[in-house]
Amino acid sequence: MSTSRAKGSYLTQPAPKASQPPVQREVEVVSARPVGAYVELTLAAPEVAQRAQPGQFVAFAVGGPMTANLLRRSIAIAGTGEGTVTVVVAPHGPGSTWLAERRAGDTVDVVGPLGRPFPLPGSGTTALLVGGGYGAAALVGLAGLLRSHGSRVLAVTGAADAARLCSVEELGAVADRVEVTTDDGSAGRAGRVTVAVDELIGESGVAYACGPMPMLRAVADAATAAGVPSYVAVEESMACGIGVCMTCVLPVVGSDGQTRFSRSCTEGPVFGGDRVRFADVGSLPWDVVGADAMGVVRP
Amino acid sequence: MSTSRAKGSYLTQPAPKASQPPVQREVEVVSARPVGAYVELTLAAPEVAQRAQPGQFVAFAVGGPMTANLLRRSIAIAGTGEGTVTVVVAPHGPGSTWLAERRAGDTVDVVGPLGRPFPLPGSGTTALLVGGGYGAAALVGLAGLLRSHGSRVLAVTGAADAARLCSVEELGAVADRVEVTTDDGSAGRAGRVTVAVDELIGESGVAYACGPMPMLRAVADAATAAGVPSYVAVEESMACGIGVCMTCVLPVVGSDGQTRFSRSCTEGPVFGGDRVRFADVGSLPWDVVGADAMGVVRP
């Protein structure tokens, strides 16, 4: 994406804030269920459930009362039920492994819902939803909401292998069409989600993506190239999840056309796909607001 | 106790080392049972059980894999069964509270058996066993061993209140006589263990005590005054439990009559009651070996 694009040439507007503030609660796990390589936890968290909108996430304290790991782990909300919130956890490091070991009856400390939800398109717009790995879970609620707003929903869910696919059934139950891809061909089509995205983007009026950064970038680029607005939910390393620490930033073009280091927890995690400067994540381009004060000069 | 007592005037010899070295194992909790204010945990730990001798202890890692509390918690061995070891835990700070929350099926990391066991008297010697609070648990195994060596066993178990009494039944099953005292009179006789000790010390050829320091001191003093050798199992704050850190020392008179800062984990926890300089615990008397190098001069 060019950094000099004119202010008016963006296909998206920044996602608006959520309608309600988050709460902090000690909640009970009502069920824990392995799904492929992941664990799906359902929490009795009525206040979070009532406030949650698709695209938002929650942040868990991890490790129990004697923990040495102080930072919360952010996990996307995969769905809400009667007073419950569901999340899908991929055991990876110590924090997510601890979370994935929770069992019904255990309590966890959760803050949420956090972040900005996916903005909805005009009613009736066909929407393409693309999930990578456990990222697909975060799209289930969105798919339902879009359908109830009269959208046609096309879903693509991909992963490295069959065990890492997520929410195929749940998406199947609500979307008009579901494409499955795996890198190793162990389920669905062999290949990346992009094969399916390239086919479907033409019929879509908006695209949504959740998953690893390279996938988000590919989806955003495909959508932008096709003239379709896209919204991506990014996953940046977060220390607080609530907007106070400034660790989770990435370069995003604002509505004034200027690039800022924006907090993915409170100004995201949902950003316009054409507003995230993917190629510059992890670096400091000269044209980010305030880069000059860091000694970075225009090349 | 005078610090100038002649070498030969001690009623006890330092307790000899245990016959076997400790092991370190990840073991399963086979049962967890509340007993009054405490929790009794039984562990499937055959190698520890097989090596354990009364008076020894084990050291648990606490807090789980993400713990910020690195120091092990020492807990006296309350008994051994078929491949099992039993301990009685009083929930107090974070470590013992975590331990007391373990349930059947959980695993814990344990090192043991540690420390020196109670030395046994000549066969047939009447033995007085005095336990304070959960300290009584550590005497159950000793009572059995003494009986099997032909000793008459008199037991006194005391605590602040009925809920903090421990092992009354177990001691009752094996001892020839059991006296119970509570400070508030909620069970047994009202008062300290010393009321019973003063009555029984005369018929005893040896005394053993486990419990809080002031109680150990009182029992040791009563025994020494009566010319009866006594052995006490002390409870000093320990960082390692295995003899490498030097945090757990107290001033103890050695077989050469000299006082040293002795490690309660490896040179104890069982010490001759007349060899522990209770009044000097927590201070540095001039006549401790090496006090001169610390700048402490003979007054």
Added chain:
Amino acid sequence: MTVLDTAVDMTTALGSVPLVGPVLTASGCSAFGQELEPFVDLTALGAVVTKSVQLRPRSGRPTPRMAETPSGMLNSIGLQGPGIDGLLAGELPWLAERGVPAFVSIAGTRVEDFAELATRLRGVPGVLGLEVNISCPNVESRGEVFACDPLAASDVIAAVRAAADPAQPVYAKLSPDVTDIVSVARAVTEAGADGLSMINTLLGLVIDPDTMKPVLGGVTGGLSGPAVRPVAVRCVWQVHQALPEVPILGMGGIRSGLDALQFVLAGASAVSVGTAVFHDPSATARVHRELAAALAERGFSSLREAVGYAHR
């Protein structure tokens, strides 16, 4: 949270300015306070200590900006912020409207920057005072950090004290990464500091086992959280011992009321809660409550009685 949930008088002061309670946020750990509104009553805090501001807006450093460490974290944000104009136009009025007192942290890379910031903040409504973040590289001295040199540190403080509103107390925020913190404390006090904030983060480094390079782009970062608490309490103790009349705002690893109590007993008359807020967004209010209860249990009728008590 009610401020007076126990009988203990929890009022205190920053220099000459009274505070309703002794618990403040820590600079850089609660942004400008707004994001905490869902979790705590900001007006019940001693003050919001704002993220260190410089003259110009700053982007801060590229990511990754942090690494989790045992009982702590390493950060290298690079003082991302709106600059003094942005602060005066946006955040400070927001706080003032709500009656939330602001203790404004200022930072710079030359003495004049600090002085200019202090000038700009004169008489600004709601600004209780200034915390001077001298843990910044001094561009005029090969990038050595001001706080690591008693002379450079006192130059900054003298300039700020001269420029600042006389009604606004000036606190110097000290770094623990020095051989002798008492000499720095003494120097800045003699230069006019009305109080001391202790401690800033410790310099640390984490290497990523996957990339086999430092996690942070800036190589080193600042270590904070409960891991550093014993170092922070030691600094407060040493400085209060040497300069008992100088007020101290204590911080470094405070997570609970009993942690805060350690700082108070060591000599702090107020405390900041930093990293713990990331773990528990309502930590400041909880620490206040727990500290009040802990003081009551120990028979104190006011916080002030407990300040420095461990030295007696």
Added chain:
Amino acid sequence: MTVLDTAVDMTTALGSVPLVGPVLTASGCSAFGQELEPFVDLTALGAVVTKSVQLRPRSGRPTPRMAETPSGMLNSIGLQGPGIDGLLAGELPWLAERGVPAFVSIAGTRVEDFAELATRLRGVPGVLGLEVNISCPNVESRGEVFACDPLAASDVIAAVRAAADPAQPVYAKLSPDVTDIVSVARAVTEAGADGLSMINTLLGLVIDPDTMKPVLGGVTGGLSGPAVRPVAVRCVWQVHQALPEVPILGMGGIRSGLDALQFVLAGASAVSVGTAVFHDPSATARVHRELAAALAERGFSSLREAVGYAHR
């Protein structure tokens, strides 16, 4: 534990003396090695670093001698030990008989003490070399710690190097409690240190909420454990950056092979495991195993290749 449980060549050296493996105990954290015998094969360790010895037997300080802290601990043992005569008569022969190499830590309060200790240790069987614990108060300089002053530190090292057996490398053990660790490192290296041990504990303090006084009788104590690891890695990094040719024995919070890897990548050619032994008595052997596996996974065929790799 087998030393060569992977294909990686784990041999290394302390100065000119070869070691079978890079993992050593830390001074004061494994006494004189004997108590670890039930848990690890002592001959497979790089060496046992013995508890710092002084000329005379020492009782050490009264209890309490420690406080647990978040991901660490504070200690104030006061160098309890048998004195050099006891060490030469008891512990060193025990280690030598079993073929366990000893890296002997020496301590004193005047330069001559250190030199005399070095003399006494000349040619003693099994003594690989000397680690000089200069984090001791210098009685000739108002009790300032040697390690906090480049001059005092280099006086000690020069005297030890002159007195010591030429075949025994002399490592200076540095304190992190200084404004500029590189200047101390440079000074002791110029004074003849064959290598550097980093880091000793950080000065800390814990106040007991019940007694409302410092937990430790000596008021302050030394902070160790994973809490301090980022500070330790930073020190190793800075010194290796400035003095790449000087061998470093790295330590401070190492608990796992990946922790040790951070030190190696930052520039340490060997590591000591201290406080972690209290948590896990077989930690040294486990760290060796895990480090070997981590190096293999990353495609290193020898430990030596990985030393300082993060700087490249």
